Amino acid sequence: MSNGGRSISVLNVAEKPSVAKSVATILSRNQGMRIREGRSRYNKIFEFNYSIRGQPCRMLVTSVTGHVMELDFDDRYRKWHSCDPAALFEAPVRKIVPQDKLDIKRTLEEESRRCQWLVLWLDCDREGENIAFEVIDICTAVNQRLTIKRARFSALIEREIHESVQNLVEPNQWFAHAVDARQEIDLRIGASFTRFQTMLLRDAFVIDSVGDDRNLVLSYGPCQFPTLGFVVERYWEVQSHEPEEFWTINCNHRSEEGLATFNWMRGHLFDYTCAIIIYEMCIQEPSATVTKVRQQEKYKYPPHPLNTIELEKRASRYFRMSSEHTMKVAEELYQAGFISYPRTETDSFSARTNLQAIVQEQLEHPVWGSYAQQLLDPGSGLWRNPSNGGHDDKAHPPIHPTKFSPGENNWSQDHHFVPTTLTLDSGVTRPPPLLSEADLLSCMDKAGIGTDATMHDHIKKLLDRFYVTKDQNTRFSPTNLGEALVMGYDDMGYKLWKPNLRSMMEFDMKAVSEGSKSKTEVLQTCLQQMKACFIDARLNKEKLFEAMSVFFDRSNRSVREDQHGTGEVVCLCQLCNQSNMVLKQSRDGNFMVSCLGYPLCRNVVWLPGSVSEAAITSSVCNSCTPRPIHMIQFKFRRSEIPPNYNVDHLGCIGGCDDILRQLTEICGTGSRMPARGRGSTQSQSTAQTISRQQMCTNCRQTGHSLGDCPSVVSAASHSRTRRRSTHDGEASVPCSRCGASCTVRTANTANNRGRKFYSCQAQGCNFFVWADSLDSGTGGGGRRDSNGVSSRGRGRGSRGSTFVSPKIDTRTQSMNTKTRFLEEQWKIKKQFQLVLSRVFPGRTLESILGDGGRREWSSSTADKAVPSLQNRTWDDDLA
DNA sequence: GCAAGGTC
Numbered sequence: 001m002s003n004g005g006r007s008i009s010v011l012n013v014a015e016k017p018s019v020a021k022s023v024a025t026i027l028s029r030n031q032g033m034r035i036r037e038g039r040s041r042y043n044k045i046f047e048f049n050y051s052i053r054g055q056p057c058r059m060l061v062t063s064v065t066g067h068v069m070e071l072d073f074d075d076r077y078r079k080w081h082s083c084d085p086a087a088l089f090e091a092p093v094r095k096i097v098p099q100d101k102l103d104i105k106r107t108l109e110e111e112s113r114r115c116q117w118l119v120l121w122l123d124c125d126r127e128g129e130n131i132a133f134e135v136i137d138i139c140t141a142v143n144q145r146l147t148i149k150r151a152r153f154s155a156l157i158e159r160e161i162h163e164s165v166q167n168l169v170e171p172n173q174w175f176a177h178a179v180d181a182r183q184e185i186d187l188r189i190g191a192s193f194t195r196f197q198t199m200l201l202r203d204a205f206v207i208d209s210v211g212d213d214r215n216l217v218l219s220y221g222p223c224q225f226p227t228l229g230f231v232v233e234r235y236w237e238v239q240s241h242e243p244e245e246f247w248t249i250n251c252n253h254r255s256e257e258g259l260a261t262f263n264w265m266r267g268h269l270f271d272y273t274c275a276i277i278i279y280e281m282c283i284q285e286p287s288a289t290v291t292k293v294r295q296q297e298k299y300k301y302p303p304h305p306l307n308t309i310e311l312e313k314r315a316s317r318y319f320r321m322s323s324e325h326t327m328k329v330a331e332e333l334y335q336a337g338f339i340s341y342p343r344t345e346t347d348s349f350s351a352r353t354n355l356q357a358i359v360q361e362q363l364e365h366p367v368w369g370s371y372a373q374q375l376l377d378p379g380s381g382l383w384r385n386p387s388n389g390g391h392d393d394k395a396h397p398p399i400h401p402t403k404f405s406p407g408e409n410n411w412s413q414d415h416h417f418v419p420t421t422l423t424l425d426s427g428v429t430r431p432p433p434l435l436s437e438a439d440l441l442s443c444m445d446k447a448g449i450g451t452d453a454t455m456h457d458h459i460k461k462l463l464d465r466f467y468v469t470k471d472q473n474t475r476f477s478p479t480n481l482g483e484a485l486v487m488g489y490d491d492m493g494y495k496l497w498k499p500n501l502r503s504m505m506e507f508d509m510k511a512v513s514e515g516s517k518s519k520t521e522v523l524q525t526c527l528q529q530m531k532a533c534f535i536d537a538r539l540n541k542e543k544l545f546e547a548m549s550v551f552f553d554r555s556n557r558s559v560r561e562d563q564h565g566t567g568e569v570v571c572l573c574q575l576c577n578q579s580n581m582v583l584k585q586s587r588d589g590n591f592m593v594s595c596l597g598y599p600l601c602r603n604v605v606w607l608p609g610s611v612s613e614a615a616i617t618s619s620v621c622n623s624c625t626p627r628p629i630h631m632i633q634f635k636f637r638r639s640e641i642p643p644n645y646n647v648d649h650l651g652c653i654g655g656c657d658d659i660l661r662q663l664t665e666i667c668g669t670g671s672r673m674p675a676r677g678r679g680s681t682q683s684q685s686t687a688q689t690i691s692r693q694q695m696c697t698n699c700r701q702t703g704h705s706l707g708d709c710p711s712v713v714s715a716a717s718h719s720r721t722r723r724r725s726t727h728d729g730e731a732s733v734p735c736s737r738c739g740a741s742c743t744v745r746t747a748n749t750a751n752n753r754g755r756k757f758y759s760c761q762a763q764g765c766n767f768f769v770w771a772d773s774l775d776s777g778t779g780g781g782g783r784r785d786s787n788g789v790s791s792r793g794r795g796r797g798s799r800g801s802t803f804v805s806p807k808i809d810t811r812t813q814s815m816n817t818k819t820r821f822l823e824e825q826w827k828i829k830k831q832f833q834l835v836l837s838r839v840f841p842g843r844t845l846e847s848i849l850g851d852g853g854r855r856e857w858s859s860s861t862a863d864k865a866v867p868s869l870q871n872r873t874w875d876d877d878l879a
Numbered sequence: 880g881c882a883a884g885g886t887c
Contacts (some may be wrong), residue, residue: 221881
């Protein structure tokens with residue numbers, strides 16, 4: 001180690017300026033330290049003398065600012081149209097120093113030229129180790145004789161830093177390799193999919209909700225997409241929720257000692273008949289004996305020490321600050337020395353931390369100073385050491401105040417941390433709330449999406465890309481664009497929007513960092529799989545088109561070339577009287593007759609979805625005017641039309657063709673919407689409407705009404721709301737249960753899709769009523785009983801034994817995910833039915849309640865028979 | 880014009 005007492009020059013490099021300063025201050029003991037400028041204005045150079053294991057050293061301590069290098073493709077692959085995006089899975093990549101890091105690079109080169117040793121003080125995590133190798137590459141390129149050492153430290157405290165520099169180790173190549181692999185995979189997947197979906201979709205649709213869509217980038221990233229997935233999935237859950245009425249039996253007993261409230265152990269029942277029978281039994285035998293009093297003590301534990309994610313969650317929950325803004329404010333407070341480093345996973349204080357000293361600092365504060373005093377008073381018994389959250393990034397302590405301040409003049413309100421509490425309660429049959437920012441951060445944290453320093457960036461990216469919106473309550477909803485992209489990939493069967501891909505990658509990265517897998521092996525396997533996925537996604541691009549078509553109009557920038565066929569003329573457009581109507585087949589194979597004046601004229605006649613072939617003939621319809629209207633020779637798919645219809649049919653779109661109208665009604669049109677009104681009753685009434693030649697008020701075509709109009713369905717800006725309901729969300733009637741306001745909504749479940757219901761918006765009130773039970777008959781309230789419960793709702797009491805499997809419309813692939821949610825709900829109900837059938841084999845619920853065992857029927861009977869039913873509620877079954 | 884990860 002010693003070279004005969006001659007001093008050597010040691011270049012020490014930290015990950016950030018603050019660490020360089022701390023290390024230099026500790027090692028120099030703040031004596032004889034000289035500070036000079038480097039090439040980069042932020043990265044100073046600290047110089048002082050020190051001795052490492054008896055070797056006199058001239059120490060130079062400087063820093064970088066995170067990564068010095070970036071991974072990118074070779075120049076010839078950088079332009080978007082330079083290559084097939086699939087080629088990006090193999091295109092050569094290299095690490096380069098970006099323009100804004102060149103100053104730091106020059107400092108490192110200049111200083112390392114005159115040094116004998118290089119000591120790396122980068123953060124002790126995988127990224128830090130990777131940055132260490134970037135520094136090594138830059139320094140050894142100009143000085144190959146450098147001796148390279150790594151300082152390992154877990155906190156910027158004196159003993160730790162001195163121990164570290166006296167026990168230097170080798171840098172960990174495995175850690176660095178894991179990051180290399182992560183960078184390369186992220187770049188190749190991100191760039192290929194982003195270029196692919198941007199170039200495929202941006203010009204094909206009018207994405208008018210984002211302003212100028214010509215510059216839109218439809219990015220894909222292994223972190224941003226799963227984050228989007230969380231938002232969309234919750235949104236679908238909310239949408240697919242179908243409220244169910246339930247009944248509870250509430251019991252109070254007032255005596256001289258006061259009022260006692262008894263809660264039903266079962267909580268509630270969804271079956272009205274069952275509930276009313278039990279209720280009647282209670283009425284008949286109203287006296288009861290208290291057999292057991294169970295007292296339960298509940299503990300509420302104080303939170304773990306604060307790490308970055310918890311800081312962001314709490315700032316969002318209590319202050320409604322976005323995670324991105326929180327990190328900005330925290331960074332400012334850190335820079336000003338008021339709080340410790342804000343980017344940390346650590347949620348446990350080391351045993352060496354003097355917590356009392358931290359509290360001591362706060363004694364002067366006008367608001368919480370007295371509380372700090374009480375904490376420190378041994379007589380109060382209030383002091384307890386914070387719990388250990390179990391995480392330690394070995395680089396930073398939990399976030400805590402480092403300096404007292406009663407508040408600074410230049411602080412905005414955002415810089416004050418004022419504690420409040422907030423609780424959120426929801427009813428059983430209410431849909432879950434949309435994801436809040438805190439929820440989203442939790443989802444990401446749980447699934448390992450992003451790091452504590454980047455999670456807020458991913459959320460912001462979703463907002464910047466117009467994939468999600470955030471409401472006033474910091475709750476996220478997907479935009480049409482965000483939902484369409486997730487739907488498209490989901491329909492392909494690829495879970496690119498799920499967190500699994502990132503989790504698998506993270507698993508592999510861990511293997512590389514532990515040396516159990518090589519970087520090359522992981523890169524090869526992962527990229528091979530992802531390329532296969534990319535190729536397959538490209539083959540299935542129709543799924544993306546279909547999903548986008550649900551929400552957006554086709555753009556005239558590419559619509560003409562996208563449609564197959566030359567577009568043979570059927571007739572003159574009766575709407576604009578200027579252009580011809582031509583027969584076309586859309587990308588998804590459905591036939592239509594549309595006006596060539598598009599987009600100025602949007603007249604379109606969608607033909608039945610069961611048409612497999614259609615060709616214009618020279619024959620002209622004799623009855624329809626204005627002539628000529630050419631007849632079309634159709635071929636229908638046998639399996640999609642009723643047996644009494646022929647597969648071959650010479651038809652007319654002018655309004656005279658009953659068969660064509662009937663098949664349009666039976667099979668639906670070729671649009672992405674599920675065909676409505678397939679039931680016999682509705683078919684009849686619609687058929688009558690058509691025979692009177694009524695037209696859709698939107699596109700003025702026969703064969704459908706406004707509600708089913710394909711033009712409305714695909715209309716860009718309004719598609720989402722119209723698809724659900726034209727009136728969803730409007731405050732409409734006062735709640736007959738609590739007096740608050742009920743809004744009208746539309747059920748989206750298999751059994752009741754499209755059916756309107758009123759739902760109370762008041763927290764804790766679960767009242768709902770089907771709109772049609774109010775609209776028909778005697779009008780509002782006519783079919784409701786004195787409790788405001790719809791009689792139709794009661795009728796559904798039999799649902800416990802008459803489950804109907806949801807019908808899946810195979811033509812609406814884009815809706816598959818939503819359908820799956822419904823299926824899941826149905827399965828859960830089915831399981832509950834199974835449990836009951838095990839308790840009372842071979843008997844219906846009615847027969848159980850109606851026989852001589854009626855008196856014995858109670859929740860406790862079932863509980864005894866099936867132990868798993870003990871204390872079990874519908875909530876448990878849903879869980 | 881693309882990813883995610885550092886940090887100013």
